[in-house]
Amino acid sequence: MVQRKSANIPVYIILAIAVLLISLPLYMSLIVAFKTPLENMQSFFAFPNSLYLGNFRTILSRQGYFRSLFNSFFITSLSLLGMVLLWPAAAYAIARKMGENRIYKYLYFFILLGIFIPFQVRMVPLVRLANSLGLANVNGIIVLYIAGSVAEAIFLYVAYIHTIPPDLEEAARIDGATTLHTYVRIMLPLMKPIIATVLIKDALWIWNDFMLALLMLNRSINYWTLTLFQYNFRFQFSSDPTLIMTSFVLAMIPVMVVYLFAQKHIIGGLMSGGIKA
Amino acid sequence: MKMKRKKINLEREVTFICFIVPAVLLYVMYFIVPMVTGVFYSLTDWTGLSPNANFIGLENYRNLFTDRAFRQSLFFNTWYALLLVIIVLCLSTMLALCVNAKIKGRTFFRGMLFFPAVLSMLTIGMIFGEIYTRAIPTAARVLNIEFFQISVLSRMSTAPFGILFVHVWQGLAIPTVLVLAGLQTIPEEIIESAELDGAGKWKRFTHITIPFLLPVLSVVLILTLRAGMTMFDYAMVMTEGGPAGATRSLTMNIYNLGFQQLRFGYAIAQATMVSIILIGISFLQITITQKRKVY
């Protein structure tokens, strides 16, 4: 026991350095939100004299803030729902069939292509296509986000499924379980860590995405997401960095909460799956 | 017996087809159709705005070979991506192992390591702008270190590293989580039996952890390589490609060509070239790791 503890000392040292490097910018971004513009002008780094809440009040009372917050929640959660329903299943099919059926193998590589095509190649044609399909609105952008996540999700899921031995599924198949049943009861629990990871990655992408939101949702302020609101805010209050930072701080809280919730599923997914089987 | 097996297989086939149909449809809509349209434009002199364009064949691609700005960006991006991949692979594995160990305050550390990922690009630009131009120079003046009294972003030789640092700072979070997820696939029994067999820490790491992590590391490698080769935001918010083009990335080039120079066809030709390079490297890498997979 004593030995174990001393073995962890390098771990603590590494983590301490990492935490130090991360917390300075964290400190800065949080602290600015509680400062008055004057305090900030005097020193960007000093602790505020008092916890000034005027910045938060100004932002929360802005017209359109709650609308865009709602839009962001709506768009992010429905997109994630679609992603979790569709992509693990597709990846499961591809991963397990790749070895026996060439078509699935080609399909896998075909879908991987999407990872490497820079957005700039597709941007203008995509806007054109989305317009003609009537997708330039809140519901449409959900479809686009789900579609946009497919290549990376399949890539990550397939790589993960390849590390899971197929024994359990085969046993279930011999017991006469349907493929859908096997997928839902055996595969999904085993994939929990990677699903949680991919969802976090996608949640961050959608929550902070600017370009696609700008291109698809510019027609009405009622469509705006929080990111558009923030960029606009930044432009209008470019002379007041404290207000801008406050809007950033407000926007990152939800994602942080989602992460803390999701990370429980990343760790220990396999172990609990193993117990069930 | 034979009949039954065939029936189950048919059911399996149908279920799997149902599983992949949405993926194929949405993928074609979002990636393939726009890409094919894009590649078609790269064979024209389209300005990006005008309703008409002339077909000019491969001329845009031929021009790439004599374009100095393109070569400069390609050079910058290549070594940038290389450094990024090496640093991210090493550090994310190390950090994931650390927060996977049975230590006190694990949840706290996991939360902290993830924090950089939630910052938006604008926040990053503002915070590091202040750190580089005010915090570090002020500290350097107090400590009397002359080199750091001027922002790292102000010199052509150091600006790429200034950006790389921020990219690693933020880009480490997701790979760390991925590796952490990968660590969960290692069955505890194997580690325990290796421990009983008297295998040392290093031996366990190279003989058990690394082989099990290989698929995940391969994924991290490819995603980081892509992130490095298509880096845009970090340079945009911190240096806008400067000073004097020292941090002008390929995608910034493409963006400038498309939206400033009105050479959209040529911009897409560049972007297509970048994709081809990336696809080449990645498929080589995928084939290598696939041969070594555990199961």
Place this chain on the structure above:
Amino acid sequence: MKRKVIIAALVTVILLLLAACGNGGSDSGNQDATAEPVELEFFLIKVQALGVHEEMQQLFNEEHPNVTVRFVATPDAETALFARVAAGDIPDMMNTFPAELIYRNMMDDGLFVDLTGHSMLGNIQPAVLDLAEHNGKLYALPIALSSYGVFYNQDLFAEHGLSVPTTYADFLAVAEAFVDTDVTPIVFFDRSAGPVGQMIERVMSILHNDSDTLFRDIVEGREDIWARNEVRALAETMLEIRQFGQLDQMGTDIDQAMAEFVSGRAAMMIGGTWHTTFFLDADPPFDYSMFQFPNPLGPQGLPINLDTSHSIYVNASCVDSALAKLEFLSRTEIAQMYADVEGSPNIVNGVQFNTVPLREINDDMNNPSMNVFITPVNFWPPGMRARWQEYAQLLFMDRDVDGFIRNTEGMLHEFYD
């Protein structure tokens, strides 16, 4: 009050009906006062004017209750507009910058309604209308102008007993007066690519009012860049004034530089009239104004550009209503509302200019004896300024004037050929 309620009710009814007058019905020549409801989408690039646009629209609705205008004001508005134009999903009305090449390309593509000869143009300063013309036709209604110069802190100038410099030597002497004080004489922002490009381009145009012709002559062999002194003077001027800047100029961006000026830690900042929005918002506790950047080579000239302008899409849902809206925006009392909020020098007849910090430069622009000209960047090959800015940053670091001229020569051949 009652009237407002009625208007609001009418607007609601219109929104409910939402039928457009498109479908060819607009050619009938009927006045739209009693016609069916119309909705127009108006895409703003000058997004800070959204509020005043909505106020002006309320007044417009008193005359045209059937015309609803939906304003679109997004961040990064120009990118959004270009993407929509490229995708063929073009707004009915939009802000344009008619002197800029990208918009002139759109005019060539026939995207905008030809306004030539329309009565509303009679209310705009005729000299400016000439600047907005393209191939003898007018596709935009210009409302405001922009210019370039040096912002200066009037309180600090008074404290040091300084007056506004009119020659380049005076300018240097004024800057010299702040050396060895705790105030930075001139604050620079060399990390921001766009503003650096603007600075070299505007100073170049002060050195030579028609740099486009000069560059063509150089490329076609009629002039020798090494024998002419303008490019060399540009490089030397850029380096000379930077002696009066802060320590780490390449590390400072435009926002940080403006914050320095607003905090009173810098006495001067070189910039455009469009930067005034930031200063007006920040509302510093001192007086400030703007003077012209003096020409190091001799006679003074003031480069201007067309700022806020409005255009109508050819296939707008209702061109007649859009024209009525433009005519409304060109009226003196409406343009006055706009000028008071947006702040740029206005060119609608009879508008009083109330943006105090820009009065000096506005007076210069309206001075008939002043050599006022449109900045030649509008005629440069697209993208050349962005390249030149990189060479300028290189110059600021290595201080190699000959290298800058060599790079410039190579760039001219690349872009003009």
